[in-house]
Amino acid sequence: MTRRKLELLSILVCVASAIACDSTARNLNPPPRAAHTDQAAQALTLEIPNAIWEPRFFEALEKRTKNAGMTSLRKAVLPDGDVEMRFWYDRFEVIAGVIVRRSGGNWSASYLRQREQHLASSAQLESLGTPRSGWEVAWEKLTNEGILTLPDGSTSNCSSGALDGIGYVVETNVDRKYRTYRYGNPQWAHCLEAKQILSMEKIIFEEFRLASLPVERR
Numbered sequence: 001m002t003r004r005k006l007e008l009l010s011i012l013v014c015v016a017s018a019i020a021c022d023s024t025a026r027n028l029n030p031p032p033r034a035a036h037t038d039q040a041a042q043a044l045t046l047e048i049p050n051a052i053w054e055p056r057f058f059e060a061l062e063k064r065t066k067n068a069g070m071t072s073l074r075k076a077v078l079p080d081g082d083v084e085m086r087f088w089y090d091r092f093e094v095i096a097g098v099i100v101r102r103s104g105g106n107w108s109a110s111y112l113r114q115r116e117q118h119l120a121s122s123a124q125l126e127s128l129g130t131p132r133s134g135w136e137v138a139w140e141k142l143t144n145e146g147i148l149t150l151p152d153g154s155t156s157n158c159s160s161g162a163l164d165g166i167g168y169v170v171e172t173n174v175d176r177k178y179r180t181y182r183y184g185n186p187q188w189a190h191c192l193e194a195k196q197i198l199s200m201e202k203i204i205f206e207e208f209r210l211a212s213l214p215v216e217r218r
Helices: 003-028 039-043 053-067 135-144 192-207
Strands: 045-047 083-091 094-103 106-114 123-128 166-174 177-184
Touching: 053 083, 053 094, 053 106, 053 123, 053 166, 053 177, 083 192, 094 123, 094 135, 135 192, 166 192, 177 192
Parallel strands: 045 177
Antiparallel strands: 083 094, 083 166, 094 106, 106 123, 166 177
16 A cells, blocks of 8 residues: 555544544533523513412403403513503402503503403403593593502402402513402402402593493392
8 A cells, every 4th residue: 555545544533533422422412402481471560469369260260261361461572661450340250350551652441351251261351441631640530549550459458258259360561570469348348458449440441431340240
């Protein structure tokens, strides 16, 4: 074998060895995989009370919202500047409520009305018009009453003591923070928080020209 051929053979062996070593190193030390984390969930702060009412109510609520094509508010990471509020009424086998949202600078409102008491699938989403005072003023009224800060009734010792009647549940998603809280029969309670939730209800009634609760009564 000539000297030239020996040199070429030596080069080929070195190249083959380098490739094999590189392949082995990659197998032994594979590149780190992208973390399978839910960035949306990480970006949203959840404030959910550890109360008996919470899982029961939202399980029942999902049966209505799903039928109306609505997604869970506690899983939504809204763009900066967007807000959403859901004011729910829970009465016997009926759940209905008013939804106010600002998306991309544009406001809208709707309410979920359950047409038949014993039929969750009868819930339908209907549009509401512009509030009497305008969007910004109406929203300011609600925030001034504490719609973004009110604690859950179970933590504020604000209870009417009544077993029957209507429950008020609020959900808000603002500045990447989701909150929810509930007050049962606030019309019979004597705490400040009860007065605030009733004031919110009045504001919603007046601003959106609602004659009564958006609930079909028995």
